[in-house]
Amino acid sequence: MNEQELIQSVIGKLVAQGVIKGGGNTGVVASSAPACSRVAEGCDLDPVTLSPIDEVKVDNPKNMAALEAMRKSTPARIFMGRCGARQRTHSFLHFQADHAAAVDAVFLDVSGKCLEENGLFDVQTVVRDKDEYLMNPERGKQISDESQKTLLEKCTRGVQVQIIVVDGLSSTAIEANIADTVPALVQGLKAEGIGVGAPFFIRYGRVGVMDEVGELLNPDVVVELIGERPGLITAESMSAYMVYKPHRGTMEADRTIISNIHKGGTPPAEAGAHMATVVKQMMDFKASGVALSKAMKG
Amino acid sequence: MADGSKISTHDAAHITPPEGAGAGEVVISVGIDIGTTTTQCVISRLTVKNTAPGTLVPRMEITDKEVVYRSDIHFTPITGANLVDTEAVFGLINGEFRKAGVQPTRIDTGAVIITGETAKKENARSISGELAGYAGDFVVATAGGKLESVIAGRGSGAADYSRRHFLTVANIDIGGGTANIGVFKSGKAIDSCCLNVGGRLLRVDGETGRVVQVTEPMTWVLEDLGFSLAEGTSVDPMTLEIICRRMATVVLNALKETPPSGLEAALMMTDPLRLDYKVDAVMISGGVADHAYTTSPCDTIGEIARYGDIGPMLGRQVRQVFTGDGVELIRPTETIRATVIGAGAQTVDVSGSTIVVSDERLPMKNVPVVIPFGREIPGTPGAIAEAIGQSLSNLYEAGALEPLAIGIQGNGYLSYARVQSLAKGILEGVEPLIRAGHPVVVVMEHDSGKVLGQSLRVLNPSAQVICVDQIEVNEGDYIDIGRSIAGGTVVPVVIKTLVFETRQA
Structure with missing residues (x-):
């Protein structure tokens, strides 16, 4: 009650001083009040829908076509408009939504349903939960004893190519892309006459876990599909790390990488097809990473 | 050789840029334009490079287009029966390749384009076919008003101007026999048409001031104006000015009215422009363009008919009619060579x-x-x-x-x-x-x-x-x-x- 009085008295003062107009602004206050109270009552309204983030929100542009063409050229948040010196509610809500998606991508697990649909069995690193995973990156590179046993039971040692799927920092990326990337990669490798072992999933894994897989199963090439650290543009971006004969001493320079695999980047199925070509090169030159580039230059 | 190409296959498909990433691959492209009045050729080097960062799937693009040789501008050899003299054309092109020091076998790609009135002539098709076999492995033979308009607009720089300024630009390439209008919106061709308006539709002897040839489309123009002008009679600058102003107006109206009527309709060789867009600026290219942007003297018969036709006067009238109507005229990067450069350097993509x-x-x-x-x-x-x-x-x-x-x-x-x-x-x-x-x-x-x-x-x-x-x-x-x-x-x-x-x- 005091609050209402205070608001009214402030508005009254402002109107008296001519800072704001009486009629219009009190109207805004009045009309926004019911909206607040409805939310407070918790009635189930439809969720808020926002216009797309790539819509140009600049007021009175001199050349709208130019702004639209520039906006299309980048996923970055440009031409979002502004309200005084601040961002608009539209930008702010999009920012929050994308930030939430990024947080979810890190903290959620890849679902059992996804693994089942893609015919992947799962193993785990020595990490026990997400907190430990985030706090202690080194542990995400070691496969647990139990999982090592599982792998030795279920996998064939010494295959030409071992595909592994790792959650990394985005479970969302794995769920969004592997159904397209893995079969395209397998098809491409088979077309090249390259043998492929049964793909599997590693929970709580970091990039370096592929080195342990190399030690354990001794394939010629390990292809690791791993969720990238999510950003505000997409939480669905996946990378492929590929190493010829990975082992505990593998250097970062030995890893060949294709990044930015998602619907808005390199299309996942096309990336799989392209990776088959790269793997073929690794097998031919018996090298990967910087060494592969050097070998190919002769 | 076989091994070499295999290695480069591996290399280029790999995620890092091809060896010597700065270099890229060079493609030699040739453009040959056989027009109503002139025949020319240009030779360009197109550089193809991987522009993607190292961790992405490669993206090969044409990163550089450089015209390395521009031929002289020759009059198109025409035999008595208004047919293109195939042998003479071959002679010209041969001579230009020799001068450029380029072996026909070194040419990777390009286009032969037969334009304007010449495209109507019976043997145009066979010429393009024979030239295609002659100059390299992958040379296109083509003609036709719509495509020509687009090629000219790319060669003149209109397409690029519209892309850089996010505007809708009409390029009007006016040659000896035809005016090709290509409309570009933010770099993309969206419309085109071709008019039977050109600088050589009326041929005049600069020394005697007598009419040498009146082409059929010119008779329509004369009819529209109520003039009669027989071959062999003498003509004064004032008459030529009126004729050229009428032709320039036909070109302007093509950008203003659809469907066309009267003389405008008679001279329209293709579907007219749709005009469901606003043209922000106009660029003039082609042989006539040089006279649309310069103020070289063009008053006496000798000055007007310095090439034996009325091209210079048409250029001047186009400028006056367009600027008089408040149209913004932008200077092209190429004028008379717009079509041939468009054909040689702008038609190929990867x-x-x-x-x-x-x-x-x-x-x-x-x-x-x-x-x-x-x-x-x-x-x-x-x-x-x-x-x-x-x-x-x-x-x-x-x-x-x-x-x-x-x-x-x-x-x-x-x-x-x-x-x-x-x-x-x-x-x-x-x-x-x-x-x-x-x-x-x-x-x-x-x-x-x-x-x-x-x-x-x-x-x-x-x-x-x-x-x-x-x-x-x-x-x-x-x-x-x-x-x-x-x-x-x-x-x-x-x-x-x-x-x-x-x-x-």
């Missing part, structure tokens, strides 16, 4: 960098493009096959099959499952073509050429597959696909678009 091609079947020339379905790909292989079968039977009689390219439009997301279904449908639909020994040619806009190509090969290992991506095509286009370059990662592509995407039904 495909996406993750593709599947059976090189032994390339190059392929003049392959008709069909669009069996719209931007929505049908849900089942059966429906896809049926749509393709329909396109096939629309184009060819049974038993008389020629190669065709299946164009797939749209840039939406294609899952692996959709790609598989698409591959099955395509193979089923083009089965008669495969049986006739033709390759499966797919040209798609989606960046999914490699996975689709691999799927086609896996499903039918005996079929030859040419599957290129990131190319926009439309129904009725013709496409030329060259042998792969840059170590097998991309193919040069020329799309001869005769209709425009935004054309209304």
